[in-house]
Amino acid sequence: MNASLLADIRTELLSHSDEKTRDGSRRFFREPITCHGVPTPVVRRIAGTYFRQLRSAGKEEVFALCEELFRSDYCEEAFIAADWAYRLRARYEPGDISIFRAWIERYVNNWAKCDTLCNHAVGAFIEQFPGCIADLKEWARSENRWMRRAAAVSLVLPARNGLFLGDILEIADLLLHDGDDLVQKGYGWMLKEASKAHQEEVFEYVMAHRKDMPRTALRYAIEKMPGELRDQAMGRR
Numbered sequence: 744m745n746a747s748l749l750a751d752i753r754t755e756l757l758s759h760s761d762e763k764t765r766d767g768s769r770r771f772f773r774e775p776i777t778c779h780g781v782p783t784p785v786v787r788r789i790a791g792t793y794f795r796q797l798r799s800a801g802k803e804e805v806f807a808l809c810e811e812l813f814r815s816d817y818c819e820e821a822f823i824a825a826d827w828a829y830r831l832r833a834r835y836e837p838g839d840i841s842i843f844r845a846w847i848e849r850y851v852n853n854w855a856k857c858d859t860l861c862n863h864a865v866g867a868f869i870e871q872f873p874g875c876i877a878d879l880k881e882w883a884r885s886e887n888r889w890m891r892r893a894a895a896v897s898l899v900l901p902a903r904n905g906l907f908l909g910d911i912l913e914i915a916d917l918l919l920h921d922g923d924d925l926v927q928k929g930y931g932w933m934l935k936e937a938s939k940a941h942q943e944e945v946f947e948y949v950m951a952h953r954k955d956m957p958r959t960a961l962r963y964a965i966e967k968m969p970g971e972l973r974d975q976a977m978g979r980r
Contacts, residue, residue, distance in 0.1 A: 843865050857892050
């Protein structure tokens with residue numbers, strides 16, 4: 744593993760850190776977070792710059808570096824790990840789902856880490872290997888709140904592309920009564936994105952379950968629908 748590369752990344756992150764950004768980042772989360780305090784555009788630039796040094800590296804080597812970045816617990820380092828994992832999407836294989844699962848179980852401890860990894864890397868993986876949606880359905884039954892959120896937010900971008908509607912509704916069923924508001928927001932977001940291509944079907948789903956669906960999830964799900972449909976779903980008419 745390229746320990747010197749990780750050391751260089753951390754040195755550069757520290758050179759761009761400041762207390763104001765660090766305090767601002769912490770206000771986005773209820774739980775304590777570990778962060779350097781580096782603006783997101785700078786983190787994105789650093790991710791791209793150092794990935795170019797890994798062009799000749801094998802996928803296993805890059806994934807090992809990602810693991811070390813996640814292990815640090817710093818939000819910026821997790822962002823770089825998720826960015827690199829997505830950049831490897833042309834080299835994904837079906838067995839990589841176990842690596843993504845392990846990262847979520849071991850290292851994801853806030854919604855930003857969950858979404859940064861799952862929206863792009865896991866979402867792209869699922870589009871390539873739809874059979875692995877069965878794994879997401881297992882995640883939806885997990886006791887780990889981040890695994891349950893991941894089951895939904897991994898399908899946000901595929902949903903936006905009009906894919907996997909039946910599976911999306913099945914995962915919504917599995918998460919329907921979840922008491923965690925961050926899970927509710929996750930599956931509501933998934934339904935909202937699905938509604939862009941399948942408005943009628945998602946509206947029917949919401950109407951069928953609106954008495955059971957937590958208000959948080961319902962509001963997210965109908966956010967992009969016409970006002971008349973939103974009013975019906977909220978019981979205003």
